[in-house]
Amino acid sequence: MAEQAHKHDVFQAIADPTRRRLLHLLSDEEMPVTAISGHFAMSRTAVSKHLRVLADAGLVKDRKVGRETRYRLSPEPLLELKRWLAYYERYWENKLSALKRFVEEDDSPGTERHGPLAAAEREPAD
Structure with missing residues (x-):
């Protein structure tokens, strides 16, 4: 049942066109949220919320580098x-x-x- 819920989260996460664009962007390289938000006509906070949905579905991983959080695609899901x-x-x-x-x-x-x-x-x- 947990596996099915996880797949449901993945479906929900990729249903949004902005999140699909984020996945495409992160498929090329790891990026901080400030660089990512430069590709979108929305606030950094809004981009961060989309990244959180992707991370909750296991599609994006993040890591701290100094004071910066960098995001990368996690293709396993x-x-x-x-x-x-x-x-x-x-x-x-x-x-x-x-x-x-x-x-x-x-x-x-x-x-x-x-x-x-x-x-x-x-x-x-x-």
Whole structure:
């Protein structure tokens, strides 16, 4: 149950576009909040709140360097999330493959089409 709650926190954390931008920014290098806030049109306090949400979800780590707190990406929860999503991807792959087969069979010569669009195609133009 704790694992599921953690994943929920990760989903909540990445749901916000600002936090996704923060993750992208921190994927390149470790940065202090003052440098991070220079990339956003919001206060340093607001950026810090977003960083706290990411840290609570395990997506960001911080460390003190003198008087400064530096932040960096912690990708492990994203890898867990990727594995979790990969499990469900097979359902989409099966559905998309079935849809592709259906469309290809429907478009093959000699195949009669059904439904309102097919009826409209069969009606002669005035």
